[in-house]
Amino acid sequence: RKEVEQDPGPFNVPEGATVAFNCTYSNSASQSFFWYRQDCRKEPKLLMSVYSSGNEDGRFTAQLNRASQYISLLIRDSKLSDSATYLCVVNRNNTGKLIFGQGTTLQVKP
Amino acid sequence: NAGVTQTPKFRVLKTGQSMTLLCAQDMNHEYMYWYRQDPGMGLRLIHYSVGEGTTAKGEVPDGYNVSRLKKQNFLLGLESAAPSQTSVYFCASSYGSALAATYEQYFGPGTRLTVT
Numbered sequence: 001r002k003e004v005e006q007d008p009g010p011f012n013v014p015e016g017a018t019v020a021f022n023c024t025y026s027n028s029a030s031q032s033f034f035w036y037r038q039d040c041r042k043e044p045k046l047l048m049s050v051y052s053s054g055n056e057d058g059r060f061t062a063q064l065n066r067a068s069q070y071i072s073l074l075i076r077d078s079k080l081s082d083s084a085t086y087l088c089v090v091n092r093n094n095t096g097k098l099i100f101g102q103g104t105t106l107q108v109k110p
Numbered sequence: 111n112a113g114v115t116q117t118p119k120f121r122v123l124k125t126g127q128s129m130t131l132l133c134a135q136d137m138n139h140e141y142m143y144w145y146r147q148d149p150g151m152g153l154r155l156i157h158y159s160v161g162e163g164t165t166a167k168g169e170v171p172d173g174y175n176v177s178r179l180k181k182q183n184f185l186l187g188l189e190s191a192a193p194s195q196t197s198v199y200f201c202a203s204s205y206g207s208a209l210a211a212t213y214e215q216y217f218g219p220g221t222r223l224t225v226t
Binding site: 004008032034041042043044045046049087091097098100101102103 | 145150151152153154155158168200213214215216217218219220
């Protein structure tokens with residue numbers, strides 16, 4: 001079993017739709033959680049950190065459920081520019097080492 | 111502010127050849143990392159460094175060596191390239207200290223390596 005698991009998709013949604021991704025992690029000692037965005041053939045870029053209380057940044061909302069060991073990302077009012085791969089990332093045991101999920105691909109269509 | 115840069119951007123090697131990938135960061139970050147990304151596998155950590163003069167193995171270190179002689183540079187070496195090392199290689203850096211570590215990683219643009 002992979003330490004961080006994501007549904008690879010692709011998720012195909014129309015502009016304006018709301019879409020949610022889930023990610024599960026297996027190491028209960030994991031301390032920090034992130035969502036990164038990666039455009040085709042580009043480097044990953046931090047989208048948002050995920051805090052215990054949940055956090056929101058504009059159209060994006062991230063939630064953490066430690067009891068069930070999953071992280072979610074909600075995107076409201078999807079834009080064409082949101083088309084990308086979204087990587088779920090976990091900091092194992094509060095070290096500097098991040099564990100990446102394989103990513104979930106989102107395609108937003110007109 | 112250049113952030114994290116990588117050279118070269120593309121390279122084709124024959125099996126058995128050697129090469130060095132260079133990563134440079136101008137953010138005064140302590141931690142630096144080398145990852146490889148393959149289809150369906152996500153990013154996998156090859157080696158990392160928590161400070162100048164230190165290196166440590168990651169998840170997939172075999173066939174690679176690294177050096178961190180200067181804080182701003184992290185070199186990844188392939189001594190005898192194999193087709194299985196065909197991949198996209200990303201370097202990253204982050205702040206980090208025992209007292210106040212923050213692990214947001216900033217990535218370079220990647221090096222696309224093909225080994226034939």
